Amino acid sequence: MLFRSERRGGRRWEFDLELGDAGEMAATRSIDRIASELGIPTRSAAQIKTALIEVLINAAEHSLSPDGRAQVTVEAEDSALVVRVSNRGVRLADRIPAERSAEERRGWGLSLIRTLMDDVTIEPVDDGTSIVMRKRWPVEPSDSATDRPVL
Numbered sequence: 001m002l003f004r005s006e007r008r009g010g011r012r013w014e015f016d017l018e019l020g021d022a023g024e025m026a027a028t029r030s031i032d033r034i035a036s037e038l039g040i041p042t043r044s045a046a047q048i049k050t051a052l053i054e055v056l057i058n059a060a061e062h063s064l065s066p067d068g069r070a071q072v073t074v075e076a077e078d079s080a081l082v083v084r085v086s087n088r089g090v091r092l093a094d095r096i097p098a099e100r101s102a103e104e105r106r107g108w109g110l111s112l113i114r115t116l117m118d119d120v121t122i123e124p125v126d127d128g129t130s131i132v133m134r135k136r137w138p139v140e141p142s143d144s145a146t147d148r149p150v151l
Contacts, residue, residue, distance in 0.1 A: 011076040019060035019068050019087070024053050027072060038076055044137035047116040048081060054109045055085045055131050063089030063128060079136055080118070086130040 015030060017023035028049045035045035052072070059070050070087040114120050119134040 013074045015072040015074075017056070017070050017072060019056060019065060019070055023070070024056050027052055027056060031074070034074055034076070034081070038081070040081065040137050044135055048083065048133075048135050051113045051116040051133055051135075052083060052085070054113050055133070058109050059085065059087045059089075059129075063087050065089035065128070079138075081135050081137075083133045083135075084130060085133075086125065086128065088128040 013034060015027060017027055031045060031049045031052060056070060059065065065087050067088055070085055073084040075082045117133040117135050121132045123130040123132065
């Protein structure tokens with residue numbers, strides 16, 4: 001199965017994705033639907049989608065995942081979205097040296113993810129890696145505040 005989505009408790013979504021282009025596209029379409037439903041501003045939604053695609057690309061390229069899949073959980077908080085991506089394979093912590101020179105860096109994926117999201121945590125798990133990203137967005141003023149006349 002390429003993509004399976006499940007909604008739990010009204011503010012939590014789970015996806016089981018095949019790593020690769022089709023899985024990335026399915027994930028971004030899902031984030032679009034979630035963002036629309038929650039009223040997440042377009043810019044914040046675009047940043048979430050870009051970070052999610054980068055995490056999925058990194059998982060496909062570097063994890064050596066035996067099943068070629070990733071599990072994505074999206075949870076809505078008051079004015080934040082928490083996205084957890086987990087996959088089986090080589091743990092990210094085992095692949096990245098503590099410090100690297102600029103010449104040793106192949107890509108800037110994690111830096112980009114950290115720039116786009118407000119919080120990023122990499123958690124090694126028994127059989128792979130889990131990356132947790134949080135993005136807060138500005139809360140629009142309530143209708144009552146915008147309906148007052150300007151003096």
